[in-house]
Amino acid sequence: MIPEADILRIDEPELTASERLYLPQIAEGMKTTLRHLGNSLFKSRFTVQYPEEKRDLRLQNYRGVHRLNRDERGRVACVACYMCSTACPAHCIHIEASESPWPDREKYPAKFDIDELRCIYCGMCEEACPVDAIELTPQFDLVGRTREEMILDKEELLAVFDQTAAMKPRKNPHVTGYAGTGNRSQEPPLALGASAQ
Amino acid sequence: MRDFLTSQWGVSVLLAFVVINALLGATAYCIYFERKISAWIQDRCGPNRVGPWGILQPIADGIKFLMKEDIVPNHVDKPLFIFAPAVIFLVAFIGFAAIPWGGQLELDGRLVDIQVTNPDIGLLYILGVGSMSVYGVVLGGWASNNKYSLYGAIRATAQMLSYEIPMGLCILVVVLTMGTLRLEEITLRQTGYWAGWVPQWNVFLHPVAFVTLFITALAESNRTPFDLAEAEQELIGGYHTEYSALKFGMFFLAEYAHMITASAFIAVLFLGGWHLPGVSWTQPEATQWYAVLAKVGVLSAKIILFLFVMMWIRWTLPRFRFDQLMHLAWKGLIPVTLALFLLATGLLFIEHQRSPVWALSGNLLILVAALFTASSSRLRVTGRQTNLPTIMPSDDLVRGDRMEAAL
Secondary structure, rough: OOOHHHHHOOOOOOOOHHHHHOOOHHHHHHHHHHHHHHHHHHHOOOOOOOOOOOOOOOOOOOOOOOHHHHHHOOOOOOOOOOOOHHHHOOOOOEEEEEEOOOOOEEEEEEEEEOOOOOOOOOOHHHHHHOOOOOEEEEOOOOOOOOHHHEOOOHHHHHHHHHHHHHOOOOOHHHHHHOOOOOOHHHHOOOOOHHHHH | HHHHHHHHHHHHHHHHHHHHHHHHHHHHHHHHHHHHHHHHHOOOOOOOOOOOOOOOOHHHHHHHHHHOOOOOOOOOHHHHHHHHHHHHHHHHHHHHHOOOOOOOEOOOEEEEOOOOOEEEEOHHHHHHHHHHHHHHHHHHHHHHOOOOHHHHHHHHHHHHHHOOOOOHHHHHHHHHOOOOHHHHHHHOOOOOEEEOEEOOOHHHHOOHHHHHHHHHHHHHHOOOOOOHHOOOHHHHOHOOOOOOOHHHHHHHHHHHHHHHHHHHHHHHHHOOOOOOOHHHHHHOOOOHHHHHHHHHHHHHHHHHHHHHHHHHHOOOOOOOOOHHHHHHHHHHHHHHHHHHHHHHHHHHHHOOOOOHHHHHHHHHHHHHHHHHHHHOOOOOOOOOOOOOOOOOOOHHHHHHHHHHHHH
């Protein structure tokens, strides 16, 4: 048996006179709905007529479809370090690294696939990337007919960059200007790719 | 031929054809406006894709109802299952026959009634046809062979039986005041003026009866807050759970047709039907064709006003609990309407049945008495029932606590 001291007895609040009469409360409620009706008819609407109008998204931190950034020479900025696929909680990033054809880095991604259906759009990959090569874009209307179509490969992710680079320029491009491996932090911040600001 | 067309018989046939089609369209557009009003009240836009402002939405809905698969489940009572929507649809649409739409029309020197039929018992006819709509609900619930549908049907029966009493008493008040059962006659007797400008509408004689009749009309047409028969949350739609396609569409349309009948009925009984004070076209003497059109317009405007209030109420108030519903009918509305009935009889006895001072002061007295009783009584309409024993923890619960302690 629960000890009496532990029981908290709550009394139902007494109804006020107007609540007992019921009708004043009905009038009050109908006033509220009439106000909403008038507002939607004659004043602002909250609804956005989607295909015709689109909301202004916060471009810098909206988390939509991914893109793989290009560096200032148009090459894929990714160095195939696997940080993003390790950080990914949904395990949707699949990278195959290969030796870089360029002298300024050791590896580059031979394959880079993101399963957009598995992705939960948390942005952890973007947080994890040491060279800011993977970013999420404000593009949200991704559609496909099959599951396979929704797995974006490297070329498609680079194409997303080409489509969205104008509306959302790549952030911190200076960190991917590699003068040599390992001394990235000593680079003068605005010497290369000053397009960030 | 011309002789036939200008006779009462010809006009009635033509009018029946026009009215039934106009009503089918009106019910479809009621659904559109129901959706629009619900949207506006909830800060949404409502249907706006089919045609400009979505006005072709009812047509799209109609096509959808026609094209959908009409499923008749294996376990249902087939004849009754098919019969039920037909009954509810039929009775919802034949009630209009006795509504006086537009006074009289002069055709080739003869006066014809703009009314499909003008029986001596027009009021009783509408009342009788209106109460038959519960048959559709009950048959649908029974034929579905589904316990939830049956619950819905049983609720509908109890509700209709309870609310028919205050409704009948309110109508009796009008009958006693007017001294006739003919709806056209009731309209005509409301076309005079008091003090030269106040129209002699019954709403100015018995406002309490008017409000009560409106509440019971909501209950009779199964509208929120009285839609317990089709409570989505606990009964999954109630009596029409098993219905699909056009059969469901018939239940759906019938509800709106019932609302329109109820509105037209109240407008005729209490708001003077097609009469509008100060407009010469809506006086009983005006019998030209344009006057008739104006009268039909005035009655339609009154109906639309009622429909709007019904929809507005639907999207404002939550549903009653069943005991509250019964409380409201048996302990609230029936005593009030009985008092009103007594008042009307008394006024008739002293031959002051059309005197606004007497009737209004009587109404005020009844209203004050009702409000006083409601606010001072412990057995009120809303809230929890206070005369029930408090729930004590059962033995099982105590044993469970012991087991918990032992663990």
